[in-house]
Amino acid sequence: MTPPPNTARRRRGAGTPPKPAPRKLGAVRRSQLVTTYGVGSMVAVDNESFIIAGIDTWDVSEAVSVYERRLSHILGVDSFKLPPAPDPDRATGGVVAHRFPDFYSCPGCKVLQRFYKFNSEKGRARCDECSEDLVPSRFVIACDYGHIDDFPYWKWAHRDVAREPGKCGGTLTLHTDGSTASLRSVVIKCDCGVPDVSMEGAFRAQALRDLGIRCGGQTPWLSNSLPERCDERPRVMQRGSSSAWHPIMNSALSIPPWGEGLYALVEREKLIGASEEIVRFHFKNRQGLLDKLNASVEDVIEVVKAFEEREVSPEDGDVPPTRTSSTLRQDEYKALVRGRKEEHVAEYQPFVCEAPDGDLTEVREFGIAGSMLVKRLREVRVLSSFVRGEAPSEADSENRHARLSMSDKTGWLPAMEVIGEGVFLELDEARLSRWEKNGAVRDRADRIRANHTALLRERAGVGKAGTGKHVESHVTPRFLLLHTLAHVLINEFSLDAGYPASALRERLYSDAEMAGVLIYTATSDSAGSLGGIVAQGEPDKLASTLRAALARAEWCSNDPLCMESESSGAGSVNLAACHACALLPETSCESMNSFLDRAMLIGDQTGTIPGYFADLP
Template sequence: MTPPPSRRRRSGGMPERSLPRRGSVRRSQMITTYGVGSLIAVDTESFIVSGTDSWNIGEAPVIHEHRLARILGVKFFRLPPASDDTSKDGVRVRRFPLWHSCAVCNALRPVRGFNSPPGKNECGDCLEELVPSRFVTACAKGHIDDFPYWKWAHRNNRQEGESGRCGGAMRLRTSGKTASLRSIVISCTCGIPEVSMEGAFRRSALSNLQVRCEGKRPWLKDAPAESCSEVPRTLQRGSSVAWQPIVKSALSIPPYSDGTAARLAEEWDILRGLSRAEIELYLKIRAVREKGPEISIDTVMALLEAEKHGDTGADQEQVRDSAYLALRKQEYERLSVGNLERDQNREEQFICEPPTSAATALLPYGLDRPMLVKRLREVRALKAFSRVDTPDTNADVHEAQLSLTHLDWLPAMEVQGEGVFLRLDEARIDSWARSAAVAARVERIHSNHLRRLRERATDPKAVPESPATPRMVLLHTLAHVLINEWSLDGGYPAASLRERLYADDSMAGVLIYTATSDSAGSLGGVVAQGAPERLAKALRSAMHRSEWCSADPLCIESEASGAGSTNLAACHACVLLPETSCEQNNGLLDRALLIGTPEDPSTGFFSGVLGR
């Protein structure tokens, strides 16, 4: 990462110097953990990651995923730059927060007021390393600013109508008596009594001080302050809600998975306006010019037809959700049909085949024949980010922009892995869902989730519908217990496995696949779990394990649990997974829909096989 250049005048003939380095992170972390707008600690310093229009991308590889790029309104994706100490590319960062304190003299002021030696972050008087402020303020629209220490310390010591600063010097010290905010004490040399930080995290703490959001976006260079009516919240600098990524992903499926679409990425705008005969001539000329093999006209026409089929024809903002649903349906259809390895070339990135043995052992569980996804490519793109409010499926959160000017690319990462696709018998699900007990349990989850969506919606008339249905909750909970079971039986860390849900009126499936491409990525271990006999054994073990939780009877009798009360019988001791593995932020879960309740075992979809 590279901080912004110092404000020095340079003559026009001098070459641009290499900027100093401040730490390093993995490329994947630039999408999930330390993306644009996030706060990152490097040694004793703190920085905010700059917008993508400030990155020195250098020779950062280009990633193509045609379906996802069209939905997100970009032409391609880029891996974040990976550089060394001698290169000039990298991700720029800016110092934030600006308020620092000195652990020796207890001075508390903006960092420029410490008269630090050049190139160092030290107190000019004590030569002690400065400590960045532990506290910042942020609002739900993504703005972030320094904590208003002066107003907080003087809140009860200013006469009504009085304005201006007192002219004193701020001090911050820690009494060390406790680890609570009460031990962090702020004072001023103007003579006011000392004030602790206790109460600073209350929702009304800053509104009582009449502190309003100033609309600052320090991650964007030269960004003007936005008008904002939100009341900011006090956050810890390292809080998880200080930065939440909004990541969109897609699987590479035929006809886009054999590399042809990527080879023609720069020429799609030309090809769309040509007839078949013109395209055929264009491809021949291209083969001569590129001195490579000619691309089949049938392949190009299939790509254009697939693109045309994927377009909805409506306004982008209006159909974005339906476009994501269409993307999932395309994947569901391809996963159901498969893509045999013997029919593909070596560059094919999607291989999906049925197991060689019969799937009769899975019939009692209501599962159709599983599909073994032996080769899989997923592209995950950082679309935007949010603060304060946690992004949730179908939730309305403000998406803070990654750059001040629109770019034709987004930062992304690609994962090569494997997985197993499971599909439940839809007729059996529909019959089970008609049960009054099942409907009553799911209705509780649905109403709680819908209430949460209404609370977070900016427009009460445009509240999205909750996806909580019997089919959705059943598939989601099944995916969680299987991931937990495979982590025990197959040796996979639960965080290295990931779910991809396909649940609506026309879909009833789940893909469990490797979420990383490291040693737990594509060695065949997950595919081996999909063999019918082994899968039946894993299902049986998972259901028996779900019959009892160490938190029972409180867990199984729970009327509501989880964030926003969007779960029923689900807790960390039985069903919940690491956040990286779950698409729904560990919401919309109920293991009673798998195995039933002590009072009514028939509520469970798999209750009929537990006694076998």
């Protein structure tokens, strides 16, 4: 990461010094710049803190493009790009970061002030008076619309004194005696004579309102941005809190024909929209590229036209327009059920999905209609926005989603791609339909649905009046069953295949016409395609795994409390699910460990709720 030039500092007896050259900070993995340290997030580097700048400041002149046509249609961009890597020999290129928060304190002289006032030497965060390393402010204020600013220390210290901000002439100091772990031991002092004030109570909902502080609309991650109008009440957060930055991620699997064969070739050679003459000229001396795919220039021209039309059926070898996330999942489900034999090398065929050779009779006894071995898959994950405070939900207004750049015309978004493998299971639709019509099953699912709907209505009120969306809960018995099944299988696969649970990921397909779950490797390195998960999909192993997973689900070390729980989890959207039985690392779950209930699998202890797998011998 490379920060922009610091603002000029005024040293004693000196004029304005020249702007220093950008310096290289730390290093993070490219995938982290999409998932963990994306635009607008704060990252600690040694004893300093920075905020990742908008994508319009990134040097993407040599960045690798990532293509996923179906997902780019939904997000309205031309392509995606891997976060750029910096020049290894110079502090240039890479991702830009701005210093934030601006307030630092010195553990020696205890002074609390803006960073530039410490007159630190270039490339260091050190007090020039006592030569102690500075400490960035622990506290910031942020609103639900993504704005973030420094904590108003002066107003907090002078809250009981009628003075204009900054007019007392005193110097703020920060003291921590370490006597307790509470905020009471963090004390702010001003040598103008006002009483000392601790940070206790700063996190109260009314704390900033009592000071008359409203959101200033600050967007420090956007270069040269002006404050935005915002009527939100900000809240106090710790700089390293998980609530200070929630990424909004979108993902898609690469399925035929996009990203495969000639479609992949046209995208990589940047021929979308090219005329016939340009295509012919492009391949005039490059016939070797076409020979790899056993194709001609005329075939390429037809594919270029298909990109423009986007109107034919996938069964005929083309793809219809995909404009919503639900149709994206439907396309993936059809591709997983249909399968795809290997025809090209991995470079030109990221999706290989085949039925196992063995007898599926024993597997079908579990109510599984079929399984597919996904021997090769590619997932593209895109950072499209972020929020602060409450985690993102279906009820959020799009106005709550913070911008990644000053301009809306960048035409690209940061992304990463995962190459891996997986196992896809499709449930028996007839058996599933009979089960989910059971009154006891529906009543139990309605308890979670009611809690989720109440949560969505509460979230819909977050933000400006009238901007929140009212969205009904998507929870159904089918969804709870598929989701809980995915969790217990991931836990079992991690024992049998040797992968940690955090390296596996679920992808659920649940609506009136879909009932399937894909479990696949979620790592972005070669360890995700070693064949360990595909081997678990062979009929004999799969039947053994299902039996073992369901046996583990029958008893939790927290039973009977876990099974008899009226509600659990954040937002009370779980029932019989806890860390001892069904919860996973949050990187593995699409829903942050929500909407889980073991009773949907094996029934409850009283026999009132029939589990989908309860009748197994």
